[in-house]
Amino acid sequence: xxxxxxxxxxxxxxxxxxxxxxxxxxxxxxxxxxxxxxxxxxxxxxxxxxxxxxxxxxxxxxxxxxxxxxxxxxxxxxxxxxxxxxxxxxxxxxxxxxxxxxxxxxxxxxxxxxxxxxxxxxxxxxxxxxxxxxxxxxxxxxxxxxxxxxxxxxxxxxxxxxxxxxxxxxxxxxxxxxxxxxxxxxxxxxxxxxxxxxxxxxxxxxxxxxxxxxxxxxxxx
Amino acid sequence: xxxxxxxxxxxxxxxxxxxxxxxxxxxxxxxxxxxxxxxxxxxxxxxxxxxxxxxxxxxxxxxxxxxxxxxxxxxxxxxxxxxxxxxxxxxxxxxxxxxxxxxxxxxxxxxxxxxxxxxxxxxxxxxxxxxxxxxxxxxxxxxxxxxxxxxxxxxxxxxxxxxxxxxxxxxxxxxxxxxxxxxxxxxxxxxxxxxxxxxxxxxxxxxxxxxxx
Numbered sequence: 001x002x003x004x005x006x007x008x009x010x011x012x013x014x015x016x017x018x019x020x021x022x023x024x025x026x027x028x029x030x031x032x033x034x035x036x037x038x039x040x041x042x043x044x045x046x047x048x049x050x051x052x053x054x055x056x057x058x059x060x061x062x063x064x065x066x067x068x069x070x071x072x073x074x075x076x077x078x079x080x081x082x083x084x085x086x087x088x089x090x091x092x093x094x095x096x097x098x099x100x101x102x103x104x105x106x107x108x109x110x111x112x113x114x115x116x117x118x119x120x121x122x123x124x125x126x127x128x129x130x131x132x133x134x135x136x137x138x139x140x141x142x143x144x145x146x147x148x149x150x151x152x153x154x155x156x157x158x159x160x161x162x163x164x165x166x167x168x169x170x171x172x173x174x175x176x177x178x179x180x181x182x183x184x185x186x187x188x189x190x191x192x193x194x195x196x197x198x199x200x201x202x203x204x205x206x207x208x209x210x211x212x213x214x215x216x217x218x219x220x221x
Numbered sequence: 222x223x224x225x226x227x228x229x230x231x232x233x234x235x236x237x238x239x240x241x242x243x244x245x246x247x248x249x250x251x252x253x254x255x256x257x258x259x260x261x262x263x264x265x266x267x268x269x270x271x272x273x274x275x276x277x278x279x280x281x282x283x284x285x286x287x288x289x290x291x292x293x294x295x296x297x298x299x300x301x302x303x304x305x306x307x308x309x310x311x312x313x314x315x316x317x318x319x320x321x322x323x324x325x326x327x328x329x330x331x332x333x334x335x336x337x338x339x340x341x342x343x344x345x346x347x348x349x350x351x352x353x354x355x356x357x358x359x360x361x362x363x364x365x366x367x368x369x370x371x372x373x374x375x376x377x378x379x380x381x382x383x384x385x386x387x388x389x390x391x392x393x394x395x396x397x398x399x400x401x402x403x404x405x406x407x408x409x410x411x412x413x414x415x416x417x418x419x420x421x422x423x424x425x426x427x428x429x430x431x432x433x434x
Contacts, residue, residue, distance in 0.1 A: 064427075064430050116381050116384045116385075117381075119380070119381040120381040120382065123377045123378045123381060126374065126377055127364070127368060127374060127377075127378060130368040130369045130370055130374060131367075131368060131369070132369075136367065139430060139431075140364055140367050140368070140431065142430075143364060143427045143430055143431050144364050144378065146423065146427060147360060147361075147364075147382070147420075147423055147424070147427060148381075148382065150419050150420065150423045151357070151381075151382040151385070151416075151419075151420070153419075154385050154412065154415070154416050154419070155384070155385045
């Protein structure tokens with residue numbers, strides 16, 4: 001199997017995340033206990049989702065400037081992978097919340113905001129589905145993609161900071177950079193973020209190649 | 222641009238239809254709530270008001286693009302720039318929403334009762350809300366009008382985008398209802414303004430691409 005360097009790096013970092021993340025020592029904190037290991041899986045999902053959705057938006061902008069089918073395919077596939085990361089992020093978050101907050105869904109602003117964010121991108125997929133013409137579909141969904149991302153920013157980065165939340169990092173609860181994220185956690189957390197993000201990019205890469213090949217196949221058939 | 226405004230204004234029957242829509246929705250809410258409970262709690266009053274407005278806005282603004290005939294769109298295309306079109310539509314929709322939401326408030330207050338203590342602040346909230354609804358929905362209706370199933374798509378596309386705005390509006394109007402000091406709502410008002418600015422700028426930049434197809 002011939003893989004480029006960054007793919008090997010992804011594999012190595014993921015292995016490191018899973019093995020060291022599960023086995024290493026973590027700080028003993030009340031309530032959190034062992035669930036603090038979710039930091040290596042839940043939080044990187046959101047980092048990954050933002051990065052991949054950003055890729056999607058960038059390629060949507062590229063498409064509007066230069067209408068190549070490839071740009072549209074990348075934007076579409078990146079949005080899909082971003083949704084996958086978002087769903088995984090919500091699921092890992094809910095699982096974690098079950099054991100720390102007591103319920104899967106406790107009407108927390110962050111949970112609600114992420115659910116709405118996902119709705120926006122499901123709407124994007126629906127919108128794509130309702131066009132017959134390829135070029136029109138590509139252009140209009142690119143427009144919506146950019147528009148939706150602009151609407152997503154206040155949702156994810158401004159609103160939760162204005163309201164109280166149970167989520168770490170909000171409403172006086174400890175989050176990053178405070179006493180609880182010590183060097184042992186950091187040693188796994190940063191590689192984990194890089195690893196999951198790279199994995200997402202790898203998935204987009206693969207899906208895009210597949211789609212491009214499919215299109216070429218249909219054109220020739 | 223002014224011409225666009227006048228052309229829109231000619232479709233008065235649509236406006237009257239929207240008035241009737243607001244009126245009957247409020248009345249239905251009155252019938253279905255008051256008869257059973259005898260009066261509304263303040264949070265319910267607030268939520269209900271904004272939900273009525275949300276549906277009114279979606280219905281009113283969805284017509285903006287879908288109603289245009291193909292020939293007229295072509296005519297606009299030949300005489301004005303896309304930026305002119307989107308700005309004119311936004312202005313018109315903002316004015317429309319302002320009138321609708323004020324009338325809705327008056328009718329709502331008369332029929333269901335008016336718990337608002339700080340009316341000035343509440344009116345400011347309505348103005349911000351009308352602007353926000355109009356700006357974001359105008360763009361969405363432009364997108365949805367191009368697709369096959371406009372009605373469903375309009376709702377699906379707009380609701381998630383509107384939620385942040387709606388949450389801010391509800392909080393601000395709740396503050397106004399309770400008669401809190403205006404400085405409490407300053408944060409929300411600023412965020413609302415910021416969201417409006419983002420939405421308007423993005424639509425202004427993106428609309429030419431939409432217009433071309």
